Amino acid sequence: MHLVDICNKIKERRSLLGITQQDLSDISGVGLRTIKEIETGNGNPSINTLIKILNVLGMELDVQIKRTIK
Amino acid sequence: MHLVDICNKIKERRSLLGITQQDLSDISGVGLRTIKEIETGNGNPSINTLIKILNVLGMELDVQIKRTIK
DNA sequence: ACAAAAAGTGAATTATTTTGCCCTTTTTCG
C-alpha cells in the first residue's frame, strides 16, 4: 500500500464518519493544515501524526509481508 | 499496531534476512543513523522513510479498520 | 579470550514536516 492509498483511505473514512477536517483536527490534535496536506496527497506525515489521525477514524496501521512480488 | 511494534517487526525481519543495518541503509537509501534510531524505538520516521525500509525487507504498510475497540 | 563486526549513542548540521494566518475555490443546502 502506497502513501497515496493511505491518504485516500483517510479521506474516505472521514467522509463515511461524517466529520469535517476541522473536527478531525480538533479531536486528533493534528493541525488542520497538516490534515489538508495529507488528504490532498501532498504530504509525507510522520508515523506519529498518521497514527493520531487513524486512531480518531477507528483505523490502525499494520506491517506485513508482501503477498505479491510485483 | 503501535510504533514500537512496527520497529520490532523491522528489526526481526532484518535479522531473519541476515542483513546488517549497514546493508539495509545502503540498499534502501535511508541513512544508517536513521535506521538505528528506528530499530531502537527512538524514532518517528516519515511514511516515505518507513516505506523505503519496508520495501527492502519485502514488507508493506496497510491501513485497516480496528477490529478490537479497546 | 580476542579481534572484528555490528549495533548503539552524542552532537552538530541540513532537510523536511508541522503549524497558523489568510485568502480562494468548491460544495452544501435552505
Next chain:
DNA sequence: CGAAAAAGGGCAAAATAATTCACTTTTTGT
C-alpha cells in the same frame, strides 16, 4: 440562486526528522 460551510493552497516560522562524523558498547566467531 445565494449564503454558509467546508475544502484547497501560498507563505513563513517553529518544530522535528534525517544525515554525517566520531566514538563507545555489545555481539559474533575463531
